[in-house]
Amino acid sequence: MLYIAVVGGSECTGEESELALQVGSEIARRGGVVICGGGSGVMKAASEGAQAAGGAALGILPGTDHRLGNRYLNFTIATGLGEARNALITRTADAVIAIGGEYGTLSEIALALKMNKPVIGLNSWFLEAPHKTGQAIIEASSAKEAVDKAFSACRNV
Amino acid sequence: MLYIAVVGGSECTGEESELALQVGSEIARRGGVVICGGGSGVMKAASEGAQAAGGAALGILPGTDHRLGNRYLNFTIATGLGEARNALITRTADAVIAIGGEYGTLSEIALALKMNKPVIGLNSWFLEAPHKTGQAIIEASSAKEAVDKAFSACRNV
Amino acid sequence: MLYIAVVGGSECTGEESELALQVGSEIARRGGVVICGGGSGVMKAASEGAQAAGGAALGILPGTDHRLGNRYLNFTIATGLGEARNALITRTADAVIAIGGEYGTLSEIALALKMNKPVIGLNSWFLEAPHKTGQAIIEASSAKEAVDKAFSACRNV
Amino acid sequence: MLYIAVVGGSECTGEESELALQVGSEIARRGGVVICGGGSGVMKAASEGAQAAGGAALGILPGTDHRLGNRYLNFTIATGLGEARNALITRTADAVIAIGGEYGTLSEIALALKMNKPVIGLNSWFLEAPHKTGQAIIEASSAKEAVDKAFSACRNV
Structure with a gap:
């Protein structure tokens, strides 16, 4: 089972949200699991897409309450690590898809590349x-x- | 949805394994999710119990490969944090059930109590x-x- | 250079504070470095003891501001990890001295023993x-x- | 006392090494403390520069042995967190100076900007x-x- 992280802004444009929804859905249709930071924006849309396609989405939260993820997540982890949790998203993922994004997203792209994980940019x-x-x-x-x-x-790694 | 951590040794007695299996099963029957460290021993038995009862188990792994959890886990997180991941298990859990265990388990009991989470000991x-x-x-x-x-x-918290 | 963690309550008795002061001082006189959580109580007294004896104390803080350690620390690290920082204290230390303490201290004792570090209890x-x-x-x-x-x-490890 | 992180490759060009040496020295001359990942390359040169100017350098290591930092560090923290330790470097720093660098450095730049810390690029x-x-x-x-x-x-923050 492949774990694909979908990373992007907690605020995003309508176009990015639509892309994230489709990405989440396509991951689920291929039997993959969506890994994300559990928040709003791109994270929420990707989770919704996964759920709509009958798949699963996991949220790795920066905070301390496992209930505070978006409503389309199957399960959440409350890390309490703040920004350091970004490294757990990329560590858990087999590949990362980045949609738009600001500095948090950039840190996830960089951490993933440092860990030799494939990163796809939209x-x-x-x-x-x-x-x-x-x-x-x-x-x-x-x-x-x-x-x-x-x-x-992922198959070529 | 309540998240109940089941903590205990990665090596354990047959009696502890049987207890963990029942604990996992009872959590699942009440609609709870089993959170654990994802390893063998008590963690594996609790995960198996959850699965057998139609529930779910999540593994929060110390290592860097999400594939290395026990085979009864629905999903895993590869933290890459070593022992520091114990704090994520207790942070994510609404309550902790400790079965036997050595120093790793003791650290989880202590971290949970420090975080004001209920800890049940078997x-x-x-x-x-x-x-x-x-x-x-x-x-x-x-x-x-x-x-x-x-x-x-949990209800009284 | 040996790194000795001194762990104990952020609130403590006068007797514990006096013990921590002496422990910090004895560590410094033997050329060791005091590692602690950077807070008040036992942590502050141990840092003060180290400073008074011409030695050094490092604080590994749970929060996000490196300025918020006690005033006897030479340097601080702002981990932003909350309780998970306890694992960094024991990971960095060659040995741990525990003075009194509550559940946070117990977690540090347990993590240190799990990591095969010597733990001395007062x-x-x-x-x-x-x-x-x-x-x-x-x-x-x-x-x-x-x-x-x-x-x-430490010498026998 | 200002904490300035110096980030860059563990392998670097001679020019980058020379820049890092000067940066470390200039930080120390202004009374600042050099924070770094504790490794070789830019990290080592910045630490050497700080030491040569009578200042201090701290290494926040990814591994589990506090002895494994470069030889110009005054003190080290053994985080055992792998790449997640990058977030602790930027969290501890008041500002970040990036010299050259690859993906690890990019993650530190991004995490620092996400945390609203000033980042200077060379x-x-x-x-x-x-x-x-x-x-x-x-x-x-x-x-x-x-x-x-x-x-x-830093003064304008």
């Missing part, structure tokens, strides 16, 4: 490294393409 | 504090009694 | 395990004896 | 956000300018 950050680095963000232009690429990348 | 640690402390371990003598007391304690 | 918890366990708390009856035993135990 | 990452974000990396072209900007930014 209208997300553009990065230019000071040096040649290893693996980069894999760009996708639709939800379906992002999820296809995430699953392919 | 043949577990006997503690004598240097000072008067708050809440103590609530003793139980059967799996059913332990789970009854865990659910009652 | 009027601290009395524990009775459900099973035979490994190493137990080493009792001491004076600050000097506690620090002697901590340093000896 | 030949480091170029980022283009999918949305308007808050504060960005403040560029500097010399060690002295980077440290001046870090101290000014």
Whole structure:
């Protein structure tokens, strides 16, 4: 069973929300589990998409109350770690799909790449490294393409 | 939905394993979710009990690979935090049931009591504090009694 | 350079405070570094003792502001991890001296023993395990004896 | 006392190493403390610079042995948290100076910006956000300018 993290802003545009919904749904239809930070915005839409497609979504929360995740999560973990929980999302995931996002999302992209996990970007950050680095963000232009690429990348690891 | 952590040794006696199986099953029958460290021994038996009763078990793993939990877990989180993950088990739980156990279990009992979570003990640690402390371990003598007391304690919080 | 954690209540008796002051001082006089949670009570007294003897004390704080440690600390780390920071205190220490204490202290004793670190107790918890366990708390009856035993135990590891 | 994190690759170019040495030295000369990941490369050079100028450097290590930091550190914390320790570096710091770096460094830049800490870049990452974000990396072209900007930014917070 593949665990795919969907990361992005807790506030997001309508277009990003729609993409996240489709990404969550596509992950579930392929038998994957959505891992996310458990909040609103992209996280909530991805969870809703997973649920609508009969799949599952887990929320790894920064706070101390397991009840405070969005309403589409099957289960939540209350880490109480604040921002340090971002490392647990990427550690748990087999691949990461980033949709838009701000600095929290960027930290998840970076942590995932540092951990050698595939990262697929949908209208997300553009990065230019000071040096040649290893693996980069894999760009996708639709939800379906992002999820296809995430699953392919996992199989090739 | 109540989250009940079941903590105990990764090695345990046959009697403890049987107790953990019943505890997992009783939690599931009351609609609760089993939270555990995801390993063998008491953790595995509690997960098996939950699954057998049609419920769910989550494993919060110390390591970095989400595939390395016991086979009765519905979902796992790979924290990569080592022993620090014990604090996430108690943080996520509404109540903790301790069955036997060694120092890892003792740390979970202590962290739970520090966090003001109810702790039910089944043949577990006997503690004598240097000072008067708050809440103590609530003793139980059967799996059913332990789970009854865990659910009652949650309702009274 | 040996790192000795001094753990105990953020509220403590006058006797415990005096013991912690002496323990901090004895650690510093032997060239050790005091590691603590950075708070008040036993933590503050141990830090003060270390400083008075010309040594150093580090505070590993649960919160997010490195300025919020007690005033006798040379340096602090703001973990933002809440109770999970207890595992970092014991992980960093070569040995742990526990003075009195409540559940937070008990969690540090248990985590240290789980990590195979020597733990010396001064009027601290009395524990009775459900099973035979490994190493137990080493009792001491004076600050000097506690620090002697901590340093000896480190050398024998 | 200001805590300035210096982040960058554990492998780095000679030019980056020289910059890090100067940055560490400039921080110490202004009475600041160097916070770093405790490893080699940029971390080691910054620690060496701080020591050479009579200042102090702290290493927040990913591993479990406090002895495994570079030899210019005054004190180390053994977190045992792996990559999650990056969040503790930025949490503890009042400002962050990034020199070159790969994905680990990028995660520290992102976590710092998420935590509203000033980030100064010296030949480091170029980022283009999918949305308007808050504060960005403040560029500097010399060690002295980077440290001046870090101290000014702290005073304005």
